[in-house]
Amino acid sequence: MTLSAKPRVLVLFGGRSSEHAVSCVTAAGVLEAIDRSKYEVVPVGIAKNGQWSLVSLDPSQWSLRSTVLPEVPVSPESVVLATASDGGAAQELVATATERMPRSLGAVDVVLPLLHGPFGEDGTLQGMLEMADIRYVGAGVLASAVGMDKHYMKVVFASAGLSVGPYEVLTDREWSRNRSGCLERAGKLEFPVFVKPARAGSSMGISRAASPAELEAAVETARQFDPKVIVEAGITGREIEVAVLQGRGLDEPRTSLPGEVAVQPGEHEWYDFEAKYVDGAAAELSCPADLPPDVTDRVRALAAHAFDALGTEGLARVDFFYTPAGELIINEINTMPGFTPISMYPQMWAKSGLTYTELIDELIELALERKTGLR
Structure with a gap:
């Protein structure tokens, strides 16, 4: 693939899953922070009915306004992927509408899929992009599918020697x-x-x-x-999380300082949706988590091991329980973690020396370096 002088990044968000609004909020943060001097950004939203359309670049349209959840609207004009006009790979965006000639929106160099849940984070979208020969940020087909299914995720982790709960x-x-x-x-x-x-x-x-x-x-x-x-x-223990970032080339995965979420006393018994996205005072992140040095080293190593066990690429957040007996039990991996500026994943990297904008840039660079297909 020949990259544009200024790579065109398709920021894809919304989607058909129950996490549609979370995806929109994530997109708001990314659209606000991405380096527009380095990348040409093409925002495409997926409505709840599955329609793709060109949408506003204005981050405020997709942010969480009070308790009103943002949503990608259905549009009279759809966006589809089509074979490039020069006969190359299917990497050109085309806008179509009833009783109107299709119009080209140009080729894209990489997709930043900010989709959570089924039909976005579960390998379905990744498979489509692989078939279209388009580079994209994040885990591939198998890692996305296994990481989305909490059952098979645990099967893989157990077979890799990681401790899982009953x-x-x-x-x-x-x-x-x-x-x-x-x-x-x-x-x-x-x-x-x-x-x-x-x-x-x-x-x-x-x-x-x-x-x-x-x-x-x-x-x-x-x-x-x-x-x-x-x-x-239920497991008695502290909830410890680690942000993982793929290494460049053959380098090992990079891990952030571990973080710990403490839900404040009040209406939330645990870290639920309201505590994560609506009630800003409901939870507090401690990063680095107050852990003995050897436990910090061990949880970071286990997070990298979990990342590799699934064959993950790009990014992931790995969550553990640290028990009073000193065990580290893996809870789950999230191959497209919450990615708003206040989400755990960017916050842990910020505490580890990588800003939100630098993190976005690194993820895009990793995707541009990676070939599609078997690897």
């Missing part, structure tokens, strides 16, 4: 055929348990069940977001 998986078929059996199986876990959609993020659809009596309602809540549900035993 859990049960309830599939749609099992729940439909034998609900009582599912509840009995999940009810053997130590309470409280956290009941989660297996393939969702941003704390969407997650409930804390303090007893078996609360379990069925919690599963039904999770099933509103995903027919596949994972029930995880």
